[in-house]
Amino acid sequence: MxxxxxxxxxxxxxxxxxxxxxxxxxxxxxxxxxxxxxxxxxxxxxxxxxxxxxxxxxxxxxxxxxxxxxxxxxxxxxxxxxxxxxxxxxxxxxxxxxxxxxxxxxxxxxxxxxxxxxxxxxxxxxxxxxxxxxxxxxxxxxxxxxxxxxxxxxxxxxxxxxxxxxxxxxxxxxxxxxxxxxxxxxxxxxxxxxxxxxxxxxxxxPYDEDAPRLRFDAPREGLVARSPDGRWRIRPGGPRIEGEDQTVVRPRPTADSLGITAKPGAGPGDLYWSLDSWLDDTTAVGTVYVSAGGDEAWVVVTCTVPDGACRAVPGTEGGVVVPVDRDHDYALVPVPLPAG
Structure with missing residues (x-):
């Protein structure tokens, strides 16, 4: 007190x-x-x-x-x-x-x-x-x-x-x-x-600490995010994407592959990334986090299945702010725009 x-x-x-x-x-x-x-x-x-x-x-x-x-x-x-x-x-x-x-x-x-x-x-x-x-x-x-x-x-x-x-x-x-x-x-x-x-x-x-998080307007089990069609799911700890046929995709974006210039003084331990949601049935969305010297930057990335290819969203390579309700582990699944 x-x-x-x-x-x-x-x-x-x-x-x-x-x-x-x-x-x-x-x-x-x-x-x-x-x-x-x-x-x-x-x-x-x-x-x-x-x-x-x-x-x-x-x-x-x-x-x-x-x-x-x-x-x-x-x-x-x-x-x-x-x-x-x-x-x-x-x-x-x-x-x-x-x-x-x-x-x-x-x-x-x-x-x-x-x-x-x-x-x-x-x-x-x-x-x-x-x-x-x-x-x-x-x-x-x-x-x-x-x-x-x-x-x-x-x-x-x-x-x-x-x-x-x-x-x-x-x-x-x-x-x-x-x-x-x-x-x-x-x-x-x-x-x-x-x-x-x-x-x-x-x-x-009732409060249940093991219940699925409700901050996601989409199918989700704990910190597991399913694709809109239910065929793929993002698993924490890697991360990795698992298919309904047990196919495992392990996308591993790097600063070089995403065209990101790491901040001065940033080492391998300063680059973190996670996938947290789905933009459509085959496109997972996430962020790469770069921290150095007290500064931080979020770069928005998309990774596709089943090839596991990851790309930075154009314009975000220098670090951006993402909406709070899709920030890191607290992601709101983006609502896709209508086709066309």
């Missing part, structure tokens, strides 16, 4: 008013969520600098640096890099018409979208604060079609009047597990919950 230090700065006080305690539904009074811009949320997306590349080849330009983002109905939802004095930066929506602040301060790692792009979920950290200046966590689910918040709740997220929230969240971190079968699954500090998106009703559900 910590000892109480200097009181919070007066400038932080307005954040307390951004969200009500335990509100179960309704729209945020300060955020216009309705998505009106025509933006393609399907296909592979990535960002470099302030430019976001969408699955249909179009680009969006952000007025704020892109540290983490997702793409959903109406645009790209962007969080800039956090700082010591601003650990939960404001969420912005980037559209062809510009960049607008949305008045919420999400945990950037929890940004999650539904496969149809209609719903956006995250843990908001812009609410009431405890005596140590830690904001209470709120689960927020937004219907971008109607502009309404389906859920905003801090139930079972601790009491800022009596709890040390940082200590509580270190032991039991709230999170978004994902959208599946018309519902959102999420965790609070003590329980797992299911939100029915149509009715807006929540129910407690």
């Amino acid at each position: 910590r000892t109480l230090g200097i009181p919070a700065l007066a400038l932080l006080v307005p954040l307390v008013l951004l969200a009500a305690c335990g509100e179960e539904d309704g729209s945020s009074a300060t955020t216009d969520w309705e998505a009106t811009a025509e933006v393609e949320h399907r296909g592979l997306a990535w960002a470099r600098g302030r430019t976001i590349h969408l699955g249909d080849g179009a680009t969006l330009t952000s007025d704020v640096p892109v540290d983490r983002f997702v793409v959903a109905r109406g645009g790209a939802y962007v969080v800039p890099r956090s700082r010591d004095d601003d650990p939960w930066p404001e969420l912005h929506r980037v559209t062809p018409d510009g960049t607008e602040p949305l008045g919420v301060h999400p945990d950037r790692w929890t940004l999650t979208t539904s496969s149809d792009g209609r719903y956006l979920a995250f843990i908001d950290r812009g609410a009431r604060r405890d005596q140590f200046d830690t904001p209470v966590a709120e689960v927020v689910v937004v219907d971008l079609e109607t502009g309404e918040e389906v859920l905003r709740s801090d139930d079972d997220m601790g009491d800022p009047e009596s709890d040390d929230l940082a200590d509580l969240y270190e032991d039991a971190t709230p999170g978004i597990d994902g959208f599946v079968d018309g519902a959102l699954h999420y965790t609070t500090t003590g329980e797992s919950w299911r939100l029915d998106l149509e009715s807006g009703e929540t129910e407690e559900v």
Whole structure:
């Protein structure tokens, strides 16, 4: 436990008013969520600098640096890099018409979208604060079609009047597990919950640490991702791809084969890669991670079966940011664009 230090700065006080305690539904009074811009949320997306590349080849330009983002109905939802004095930066929506602040301060790692792009979920950290200046966590689910918040709740997220929230969240971190079968699954500090998106009703559900992760709107067994037609599956630990006929494909991309120039000082141990999802029946998608000198870069790759050939997605060779909900082991299977 910590000892109480200097009181919070007066400038932080307005954040307390951004969200009500335990509100179960309704729209945020300060955020216009309705998505009106025509933006393609399907296909592979990535960002470099302030430019976001969408699955249909179009680009969006952000007025704020892109540290983490997702793409959903109406645009790209962007969080800039956090700082010591601003650990939960404001969420912005980037559209062809510009960049607008949305008045919420999400945990950037929890940004999650539904496969149809209609719903956006995250843990908001812009609410009431405890005596140590830690904001209470709120689960927020937004219907971008109607502009309404389906859920905003801090139930079972601790009491800022009596709890040390940082200590509580270190032991039991709230999170978004994902959208599946018309519902959102999420965790609070003590329980797992299911939100029915149509009715807006929540129910407690049993927690099973061995259950398949729900952050994937696709067939998945633990960390095993199946191709859309079910004929292939990505296995961790290699990785390797296994066919239904027991064929094993072991794609092994290297910096040279992908046309990647490793950062100065990067050795073999600094190059990591993983496949995590499928773009279509025969194309697996993943990232190569290069780390050196405290810098990091993600390069998007595709590997085909049964030949195991891997290629860097053009334009990503110099390192890019990929959507949070398909980042490394927490991949949202890209929704393929329509043929043609």
